[in-house]
Amino acid sequence: MANHKSAEKRDRQSKVRRLRNRMNRSAMKSAVRQIEMALAAGSEDEAKSALQRAIPIIDKTASKGTIHKRTAARKISRLTRRVNKMQPLG
Template sequence: MANTKSAKKAARQMISRTEVNKNRRSAVKTEVRKVEEAIASGNKDAAISALKSAEPSLVRTAQKGVMHPKTASRKVSRLTQRVKAMA
């Protein structure tokens, strides 16, 4: 358990940051799932619009440190490839 005043504060901050990060990660997963569902349904317009909303949120989570930047970049790249490959 934290002994010093600063360690106790850091522990409190960590709890609140964890909640924020969980929410961000969950929101990104939802955005990515929307793109994948649009791809699966074969609706290219919906896939493109979903990708346009998912890309900034992926990049933002990487900038905030919730996700590694290269992970976010890879996800954006793979989703873009899949949308482009649609007929």
């Protein structure tokens, strides 16, 4: 346990931020999982709509500092490529 007033405050802040980051990361993982399930089921329309719901969630997670902005961009790019590969050409 912290002994100084400033260290106690830092401990409180760390706990709040950890919970907030966990909540944001969990929401992001759930959104990605929805895409994964749609891809596994072979449902193109469901995968597209899940991707459209997931992109803002991933961006928000990055803007809050939970994940790095380039990590978010990489996740979005890879998911988009996977969903687009489902589409028949033409």
